[in-house]
Amino acid sequence: MEVARGLEGVLFTESRMCFIDGEAGKLYYYGIPIQELAEKSTFEETTFLLLHGRLPTKAELEAFGKDLARRRALPKELLEAFRRYPTSAHPMSFLRTAVSELGMLDPTEGDISKEALYQKGLDLIAKFATIVAANKRLKEGKEPLAPREDLSHAANFLYMANGVEPSPEQARLMDAALILHAEHGFNASTFTAIAAFSTETDLYSAITAAVASLKGPRHGGANEAVMRMIQEIGSPERAREWVREKLAKKERIMGMGHRIYKAFDPRAGVLEKLARIVAEKHGHSKEYQILKIVEEEAGKVLNPRGIYPNVDFYSGVVYSDLGFSLEFFTPIFAVARISGWVGHILEYKELDNRLLRPDAKYIGELDKPYVPLEARG
Numbered sequence: 371m372e373v374a375r376g377l378e379g380v381l382f383t384e385s386r387m388c389f390i391d392g393e394a395g396k397l398y399y400y401g402i403p404i405q406e407l408a409e410k411s412t413f414e415e416t417t418f419l420l421l422h423g424r425l426p427t428k429a430e431l432e433a434f435g436k437d438l439a440r441r442r443a444l445p446k447e448l449l450e451a452f453r454r455y456p457t458s459a460h461p462m463s464f465l466r467t468a469v470s471e472l473g474m475l476d477p478t479e480g481d482i483s484k485e486a487l488y489q490k491g492l493d494l495i496a497k498f499a500t501i502v503a504a505n506k507r508l509k510e511g512k513e514p515l516a517p518r519e520d521l522s523h524a525a526n527f528l529y530m531a532n533g534v535e536p537s538p539e540q541a542r543l544m545d546a547a548l549i550l551h552a553e554h555g556f557n558a559s560t561f562t563a564i565a566a567f568s569t570e571t572d573l574y575s576a577i578t579a580a581v582a583s584l585k586g587p588r589h590g591g592a593n594e595a596v597m598r599m600i601q602e603i604g605s606p607e608r609a610r611e612w613v614r615e616k617l618a619k620k621e622r623i624m625g626m627g628h629r630i631y632k633a634f635d636p637r638a639g640v641l642e643k644l645a646r647i648v649a650e651k652h653g654h655s656k657e658y659q660i661l662k663i664v665e666e667e668a669g670k671v672l673n674p675r676g677i678y679p680n681v682d683f684y685s686g687v688v689y690s691d692l693g694f695s696l697e698f699f700t701p702i703f704a705v706a707r708i709s710g711w712v713g714h715i716l717e718y719k720e721l722d723n724r725l726l727r728p729d730a731k732y733i734g735e736l737d738k739p740y741v742p743l744e745a746r747g
């Protein structure tokens with residue numbers, strides 16, 4: 371049997387949630403093009419779609435939004451525990467630990483019946499934003515803010531993070547960013563969640579593992595790495611030379627390349643437009659200009675090899691505009707992706723529910739003698 375390095379090209383289950391046409395640069399959630407959702411939907415509606423496989427009616431959406439809003443507040447034990455977490459910790463480590471702690475606080479943690487998974491999943495979807503916002507406030511030496519039930523998920527997230535009610539334009543930007551990041555098939559973190567869940571571990575454990583996986587710079591952590599790249603480059607004038615040096619050393623340009631897309635990631639297309647708008651309106655033009663030059667200069671070498679900007683390339687310019695420092699970029703991704711993780715766990719349980727256990731081709735030796743310790747050189 372051939373070894374599929376990195377599991378490339380391996381189909382291990384079936385799914386209706388997401389279709390990615392990597393050659394054409396197209397993405398659909400339950401058959402709906404991502405651009406339509408980013409422009410017209412809300413995070414609540416997209417989450418309903420990912421959990422139920424269809425768009426909600428008006429009444430369903432209203433009830434679903436209210437239900438999520440009611441679940442936003444964190445248990446007081448968790449808020450107290452936050453004060454013992456080191457303020458220097460990376461926000462993804464903070465989130466990973468908080469999810470695990472939420473599991474310990476749930477007396478029915480181990481219930482993985484379909485209904486329990488749905489209810490616990492909704493709870494996590496609602497609470498991720500509250501955890502990340504509380505971490506931001508604590509890092510800034512401020513008190514976490516209680517969630518407001520009268521605001522949308524996106525608007526309330528910004529309110530809790532920044533301490534002021536966002537403008538409708540800011541809330542729309544956050545909504546679009548959350549929709550764009552909510553789901554993406556069997557990416558590394560979703561696969562991690564499914565691999566853990568396939569052992570019939572509890573939801574919190576599977577999601578803790580997914581957060582850990584998203585943190586890595588080859589995956590969700592790339593959005594933070596892109597902003598560090600911008601800082602290292604420093605000015606648009608230096609960008610071309612920087613890219614040439616980087617590629618000459620065979621180093622990677624963060625925020626470019628993808629296992630599935632061999633064309634422009636459609637999410638990066640939407641985020642590029644949003645980044646351009648905030649750059650023009652609110653003065654993030656230096657960051658945006660640097661990225662445009664990196665995209666063009668690196669593209670000369672990388673585009674012919676099917677390497678283009680991915681979702682992590684332009685998102686940081688939007689997040690900066692919404693008041694977040696770079697270490698919160700990957701947690702914002704998690705605030706969105708929790709919907710995809712929960713959706714996939716529900717779907718996997720329904721459709722497949724088999725233990726994931728791949729194999730490796732053995733390339734070691736056999737029947738070697740056991741040499742006693744005192745006889746080893």
Ligand SMILES: CC(=O)SCCNC(=O)CCNC(=O)[C@H](O)C(C)(C)COP(=O)(O)OP(=O)(O)OC[C@H]1O[C@@H](n2cnc3c(N)ncnc32)[C@H](O)[C@@H]1OP(=O)(O)O
Binds near residue numbers: 376590592630
């Ligand atoms: C939300 C997300 O997870 S989106 C992805 C976020 N990650 C990043 O942006 C990090 C930068 N990108 C990368 O490291 C890669 O493109 C990955 C990890 C995302 C996908 O890579 P894979 O499909 O595993 O391809 P692999 O790592 O084998 O690379 C294939 C070739 O393309 C090159 N390549 C891939 N990405 C890049 C890049 N960003 N810059 C330069 N070269 C690249 C590799 O050097 C390799 O070249 P070689 O064949 O000469 O050795």
Ligand SMILES: O=C([O-])CC(=O)C(=O)O
Binds near residue numbers: 555558628629630680
């Ligand atoms: O699909 C992938 O491998 C990575 C990705 O873009 C995502 O998780 O959004």
